[in-house]
Amino acid sequence: MILRGAKLLDLDPPAVRVGDVRVVDGRIAEVGEGLVPGVGEIVEDLAGRWLMPGLVCAHHHLYSALACGMPFLPDAPEGFTDMLRKVWWRLDEALDLGAVAVSGLVGGVGALRAGVTTVVDHHASPNAILGSLEALDDALGGLGLRRVLCYEVTDRGGAEKARLGLKAHEGLLAAPRDGRRAVRIGAHAGFTLSDDTIRACAALGRDAGVGLHIHVAEAVDDEATVGEPPVARLARLGALLPGSILAHCVHVGPGDLARLSDAGCWVTHQPRSNMNNAVGRAPLPYFPVRTALGTDGIGADMLAELQAGAFRSQEAGDGWSPADWARALTAGARLASDALRVRLGRLAPGYAADLVVLDPVPGPPLSAENLPAALIFRFSAAMVRHVMVDGVWRLRDRDPVGLDLCALDSRAQGAALEVWGRMA
Ligand SMILES: [Zn+2]
Secondary structure (H helix, E strand, C coil): CEEEEEEEEEECCEEEEEEEEEEECCEEEEEECCCCCCCCCCEEECCCCEEEECEEEEEECHHHHHCCCCCCCCCCCCCHHHHHHHHHHHHHHCCCHHHHHHHHHHHHHHHHHCCEEEEEECECCCCCCCCHHHHHHHHHHHHCCEEEECECECCCCCHHHHHHHHHCCHHHHHCCCCCCEEECEEEEEHHHCCHHHHHHHHHHHHHHCCCEEEEECCCCHHHHHHCCCHHHHHHHCCCCCCCCEEEECCCCCHHHHHHHHHCCCEEEECHHHHHHCCCCCCCHHHCCCCEEECCCCCCCCHHHHHHHHHHHHHHHCCCCCHHHHHHHHHHHHHHHHHHHCCCCCCCCCCCECCEEEECCCCCCCCCCCCHHHHHHHCCCHHHEEEEEECCEEEEECCEECCCCHHHHHHHHHHHHHHHHHHHC
């Protein structure tokens, strides 16, 4: 297939040019002007529309997809842990495998519509542990999305549920690699994990050759509950495995960040969640090169996350330029490339054909110099028209291919009411 006549937007490093893209067997085979079609090769004229690599949400909670609109509780949560107990743990405990599957579909559609082609998820459903990652895998795989999955192991439900949480990873760890699915070992957060359970997560990760995916110092509660700095504790327990994803890192110091960077770990930043949970402001000036953006379950709109984060840090004087934000946005593709062992995130030969066609926002000329600022001030998910993953169109004219949206809406309403009923 040749995608003809697009404005090609590379984000890492920023570049703007006009040209064609040849896609062969799920990969970009050639980028240039006036590519000549071979016999039988399909040509799609993009007629000046904008084309960019698919985005990556580096920390999501798809299980929250049925949360929006759930009945509020009479007594407002006091602090972060209280909010987990009163809201999120009640929600995840009410999920069954059917609700997990619907959450995956609803969240996956939201991701495609935001131009996201890879979702890195952190899943919990303590009363439907075994089979939950397979349910998410089926849902996201059915939509054509790449995914990096894990189950968040925790001691909050006792030793048996912690054991099942570890076991939940085994099926997908044993599945053949296809470049569309990867597994990390999930762990909730230090303050709900014993030393032994963290050691067990690290041991499973070492055996499987994969890193962990864990919340770290999201709120002050993490260190206050345990009585030990979270990064130092993970290091003491041998859990800072290369390729691990440490979400949040709001309450850590420059030394902690340097330590986990040296260990080859990733940090993810979720500015909207940090604001919504009032947990504080992440020390962005010290965040390592391996910092990617996530949403923490507030949908998968990475451009909205980018904009909110940029404004928040601008107000605080953190010193991140638009180029720094663009790097954090595109770093998700490097994180996902490492996990999936597929080259993601650039419009260049050899990279996966994970592509987003955008309706242009008419205005001043785009350039390599102003593209990072345009991502913050001009781009939005509303521009996303088509999405290709692995060389196959998965969203056409904003509709997920092969999915009846109205039927999914009806199914999601039913599933949400069932979950809310169990929460009550
Ligand atoms: Zn999270």
